[in-house]
Amino acid sequence: MSKSSANSRRVIVVGAGLAGCAAALSAHENGSIVEVVESRTRGSITESETTSFEALQNLNQEGDALRLTSKYGFDIEPEAVYRGAKIYSPSGRSIDFRLLKPHGYFIRRKGKGSIDHQMIERIEKAGIEIEFGTRVKGASPDGTLTLVRGAEIIERKADLIIGADGRSTTVGMNITNPIFRNDIAIGIGLHYKGPHGFEPGIAQCWLGSELCPGEYSYVLPTEDEVTVVTTMRPHMVPKNTSYDIYLRRFLALPSIKEGLESSNLICKIFGSVPVTPGKRFGQGKILLSGESARLTDPLLGFGMKNAILSGHLAGTSTQTDDPLGYYEEMIRSLLLPDIGRRMKARGGIMDRLDDGQIERMLSMIGTVLSENDPNGFFDPKTRRRALGSGLWSLTRRGYVTETMKLIIPLMRANFSFSI
Numbered sequence: 001m002s003k004s005s006a007n008s009r010r011v012i013v014v015g016a017g018l019a020g021c022a023a024a025l026s027a028h029e030n031g032s033i034v035e036v037v038e039s040r041t042r043g044s045i046t047e048s049e050t051t052s053f054e055a056l057q058n059l060n061q062e063g064d065a066l067r068l069t070s071k072y073g074f075d076i077e078p079e080a081v082y083r084g085a086k087i088y089s090p091s092g093r094s095i096d097f098r099l100l101k102p103h104g105y106f107i108r109r110k111g112k113g114s115i116d117h118q119m120i121e122r123i124e125k126a127g128i129e130i131e132f133g134t135r136v137k138g139a140s141p142d143g144t145l146t147l148v149r150g151a152e153i154i155e156r157k158a159d160l161i162i163g164a165d166g167r168s169t170t171v172g173m174n175i176t177n178p179i180f181r182n183d184i185a186i187g188i189g190l191h192y193k194g195p196h197g198f199e200p201g202i203a204q205c206w207l208g209s210e211l212c213p214g215e216y217s218y219v220l221p222t223e224d225e226v227t228v229v230t231t232m233r234p235h236m237v238p239k240n241t242s243y244d245i246y247l248r249r250f251l252a253l254p255s256i257k258e259g260l261e262s263s264n265l266i267c268k269i270f271g272s273v274p275v276t277p278g279k280r281f282g283q284g285k286i287l288l289s290g291e292s293a294r295l296t297d298p299l300l301g302f303g304m305k306n307a308i309l310s311g312h313l314a315g316t317s318t319q320t321d322d323p324l325g326y327y328e329e330m331i332r333s334l335l336l337p338d339i340g341r342r343m344k345a346r347g348g349i350m351d352r353l354d355d356g357q358i359e360r361m362l363s364m365i366g367t368v369l370s371e372n373d374p375n376g377f378f379d380p381k382t383r384r385r386a387l388g389s390g391l392w393s394l395t396r397r398g399y400v401t402e403t404m405k406l407i408i409p410l411m412r413a414n415f416s417f418s419i
């Protein structure tokens with residue numbers, strides 16, 4: 001599809017999260033006249049007392065997440081790096097791996113210096129105006145937006161609307177397929193400051209139905225802060241069981257309890273992410289990006305990378321002859337193959353395995369990692385060889401069926417190359 005040098009389009013981006021900021025910047029760089037409307041106030045993003053850590057993951061074929069964001073115009077400064085992980089099986093056995101290179105970054109989502117703050121500053125520096133405290137109440141495919149600012153109701157027309165208003169999207173309400181209980185993962189956790197007993201930069205990931213049905217619980221420690229979260233699929237939680245119970249169980253584990261003894265609680269974390277993609281990415285003069293299009297990673301629930309990437313693509317499409325056609329084509333060719341693979345792995349692994357099978361799968365992964373240098377495994381240049389010999393050692397031990405069923409789909413989902 002060709003790019004046109006036609007008159008500049010007037011583009012309104014809804015939402016100044018990661019997708020919205022990326023969209024605004026690339027639309028601006030492509031010559032559009034861009035406005036951003038955001039329901040929160042600037043202070044609630046940049047001066048917020050509450051905080052939450054998230055991880056920008058590196059564990060997939062794109063390699064370094066920071067290089068990827070930089071490629072799209074965002075040089076992000078992470079708070080801290082993590083260089084290893086401990087993965088715990090349902091019975092508490094752990095696999096411990098350390099890497100020479102970062103395999104992810106700690107990123108703060110609120111407050112000074114957070115990724116959201118950095119993105120906002122970047123687009124303001126480019127001269128793009130953000131109307132904070134302005135909520136979109138309705139959006140029509142003909143380009144009309146209804147905005148609410150205080151007691152005022154405003155109607156505005158755009159040549160193109162980019163919906164980047166997150167999971168509870170108003171812009172995409174009548175465009176994407178509705179979200180049901182089994183389309184989301186819920187996260188509930190606590191964030192602490194001060195001394196703690198976890199190894200900084202080593203993420204912990206716990207599995208099993210007692211702590212996190214269909215999902216995983218995690219600990220993300222930096223030098224002086226730590227986030228403890230458990231995630232779950234609501235439809236896999238037994239009836240009459242509250243989500244809080246899972247967090248309480250996680251906090252009651254001896255190593256977690258001990259690790260948090262001297263820390264001070266800062267805030268509670270609660271939220272949900274879609275784990276199934278949207279079926280449509282726009283309509284008429286509307287394009288949907290990030291979580292409004294449900295472009296999160298179905299396996300881990302991570303959404304930051306795809307929010308930035310899809311926002312960038314939406315912005316790039318603004319100066320083409322057919323923005324929606326171009327955007328859909330880009331999403332289908334660049335994002336959906338990976339999402340599809342990870343969706344398949346979720347269906348075959350997270351949605352299906354009982355605790356005994358998870359136990360066995362982790363023991364097999366432990367075998368592969370202990371016989372191979374984990375660095376070789378996570379390095380794109382040596383991955384193929386490391387994986388080949390790891391899988392070979394499993395099949396030699398008679399794990400042929402399990403290797404085919406469990407390990408190969410998981411590897412495929414994380415690293416896109418043929419085995």
Ligand SMILES: Cc1cc2nc3c(=O)[nH]c(=O)nc-3n(C[C@H](O)[C@H](O)[C@H](O)COP(=O)(O)OP(=O)(O)OC[C@H]3O[C@@H](n4cnc5c(N)ncnc54)[C@H](O)[C@@H]3O)c2cc1C
Pocket residue numbers: 014015016017018019020037038039040053054055056057134135136137164165166167168169170187188269270271272273289290291292296301302303304305307
């Ligand atoms: C507990 C939790 C932990 C997570 N951890 C990770 C992680 O470790 N790694 C990772 O990659 N992802 C993680 N995610 C997911 C990640 O946060 C999202 O996928 C990502 O933020 C999506 O970006 P977005 O720009 O699409 O949406 P958002 O970041 O949600 O931004 C949407 C913006 O639109 C604004 N808005 C909403 N409605 C309106 C409206 N009607 N009018 C105007 N403005 C509006 C909002 O105020 C917001 O600023 C986590 C999510 C949760 C809930």
